[in-house]
Amino acid sequence: MRILIxxxxxxxxxxxxxxxxxxxxxxxxxTSRGDSRLSHLPEHITYESLDITNQEEVMTVxxxxxxxxxxxxxxxxxxxQCEEERRACxxxxxxxxxxxxxxxxxxxxHFIHLSTDFIFSGEEGSLDEEAIPAPVNYYGESKLAAEEIxxxxxxxxxxxxxxxxxxxxxxxxxxxxxxxxxxxxxKGESINVxxxxxxxxxxxxxxxxxxxxxxxxxxxxIFNISGKDFLTPYEMALxxxxxxxxxxxxxxxxxxxxxQQKAKRPPKTGFIIDKAVNQLGYSPRSFREGIExxxxxxxx
Numbered sequence: 001m002r003i004l005i006x007x008x009x010x011x012x013x014x015x016x017x018x019x020x021x022x023x024x025x026x027x028x029x030x031t032s033r034g035d036s037r038l039s040h041l042p043e044h045i046t047y048e049s050l051d052i053t054n055q056e057e058v059m060t061v062x063x064x065x066x067x068x069x070x071x072x073x074x075x076x077x078x079x080x081q082c083e084e085e086r087r088a089c090x091x092x093x094x095x096x097x098x099x100x101x102x103x104x105x106x107x108x109x110h111f112i113h114l115s116t117d118f119i120f121s122g123e124e125g126s127l128d129e130e131a132i133p134a135p136v137n138y139y140g141e142s143k144l145a146a147e148e149i150x151x152x153x154x155x156x157x158x159x160x161x162x163x164x165x166x167x168x169x170x171x172x173x174x175x176x177x178x179x180x181x182x183x184x185x186x187k188g189e190s191i192n193v194x195x196x197x198x199x200x201x202x203x204x205x206x207x208x209x210x211x212x213x214x215x216x217x218x219x220x221x222i223f224n225i226s227g228k229d230f231l232t233p234y235e236m237a238l239x240x241x242x243x244x245x246x247x248x249x250x251x252x253x254x255x256x257x258x259x260q261q262k263a264k265r266p267p268k269t270g271f272i273i274d275k276a277v278n279q280l281g282y283s284p285r286s287f288r289e290g291i292e293x294x295x296x297x298x299x300x
Contacts, residue, residue, distance in 0.1 A: 003215060004029040004067035004109075006052055006100070007074030009037040012114070014169045015208040016071060021045060029065045032074065037171050052096035062103040069215045070104050071112045072097065075143070079118065080262040082139035093142035094149070101153045110156040112214055117163040117199070117226075119144040122266020125198055126230055129161075129222045129275055137263035158214050160207075163226040163271055166290065167204030168297045177201070178294050181237045185246035195234040196255040200226040200270035203290040206282075213280040223280065224271035229287040236287065243291045 003020065007013040008030035014037065020028045021042050030038060031050035038047060050061050052074055062070070075093050076082055082089040097113065104111040118140040119133040135141045150157050166176035175183075184191045202225070210225035231239075234253050241248040256265065276282035285293065 001025075001069060001215070002027045002029070002065065002067045003069045003071060004031065004062060004065055006031050006050065006070070006072045008032045008047065009034070010073055011165060011167055011169055011172070011174075011204050012073045012207055012211075014038065015167065015204045016073070016211065017041075017045065019208055019212060029067065031061065037169075039170070052100060053091050055099045058096070058099040059103050059106075062100070063106060066107050067109045069110045069112065070100060071114075071211055071215065072100055073114050075114065077139070079137060079139045079265070082142065083137060083263040086138055089138060089142050093139075094145045097146040097149050101149055101155070105153060105155045108155060110158070110215065110218060111150060111153060112158045112160060112211055113146065113150045114211075115147055115159050115161045116140070116143050117161060117269035117271065118266060119147065119161070120266055120269055122197075122268050125268040126200065126270040126272045127224070128272040129224055136266055139263060140266075156218070156220055158220055159222045160211055160214065160225050161222065161271065162202050162207050162224075163269060164199045164201040165204050165207055166201055166294070168294055177233060177236050178240050178291055179298075181240040181251070182244050182246065185241055185244070185250050188247075188250070190250045190252055191237070192252045192254045192258065193234045193237045194256045194259070195232045195253050196267060197265060198230055198232055198268045198270050200228065200230055200273075201236060201287055201290070202226040203285055203293065205293065206284040210276060210280065210282050213282060217280060219280060223276045224273050225276055225282065226271040226273060226284070227287060227290065228273060228284050230270045231287060239287060240291055243288065243295065
């Protein structure tokens with residue numbers, strides 16, 4: 001099998017490369033914008049810089065590799081940045097998907113597209129694959145538009161919807177709730193954490209495993225790939241404090257109305273993952289197990 005990954009410098013991209021490093025019989029083409037953050041790549045994995053917003057570059061680079069599978073992880077995911085920089089958001093999250101789908105059709109590649117719970121309004125949750133999208137911010141609008149492009153493709157496709165991905169990698173560009181809570185409490189700082197939003201937080205290793213199960217089984221359609229625990233950020237913070245034996249009294253319970261953010265957040269999402277469990281054999285870790293894995297990686 002020949003697999004091309006976009007966004008290989010990102011959290012999910014790096015986790016996919018970590019797993020695929022052990023698949024010697026699989027040729028892997030890792031792409032991202034700029035220099036590679038990946039180190040000590042085995043012979044069956046190569047890296048090339050790719051600007052997915054450049055149609056000619058996408059067509060040339062991808063068609064030369066001629067992948068059997070494209071796993072598209074690259075996106076603008078900072079929700080507030082998407083609200084403020086709408087043109088850039090649309091170019092990266094929507095127009096680039098059009099270019100990639102076109103070349104996937106040319107190569108007859110299975111196109112696996114990463115999407116988000118933020119395509120939903122958050123009026124109710126947890127949600128299955130049949131839930132009706134109704135985004136409340138521009139990021140969600142862009143990701144929903146990308147889904148429609150993928151669904152209209154003539155090549156085989158899968159859409160992977162996920163929720164609040166967390167994990168650690170070398171040279172991380174962004175933090176996550178576990179690292180933020182741990183760092184703040186270790187410094188003796190009080191933190192305000194919302195109790196009126198619900199998610200099923202997803203360990204990056206589990207998301208990578210779900211994507212590769214789809215690739216291996218050539219499964220088509222929409223799959224919810226997330227964690228299995230339905231939690232508020234406040235509950236996530238408490239579990240983090242408990243695991244690291246930190247002072248949970250520093251965690252102040254609050255609600256989303258106390259925060260001024262550029263983009264509205266859907267209050268209640270989270271996913272029902274029965275389809276992925278039953279059809280793919282997907283088996284995510286609990287949030288507690290996710291904390292344990294992150295803790296081990298921090299210590300390495």
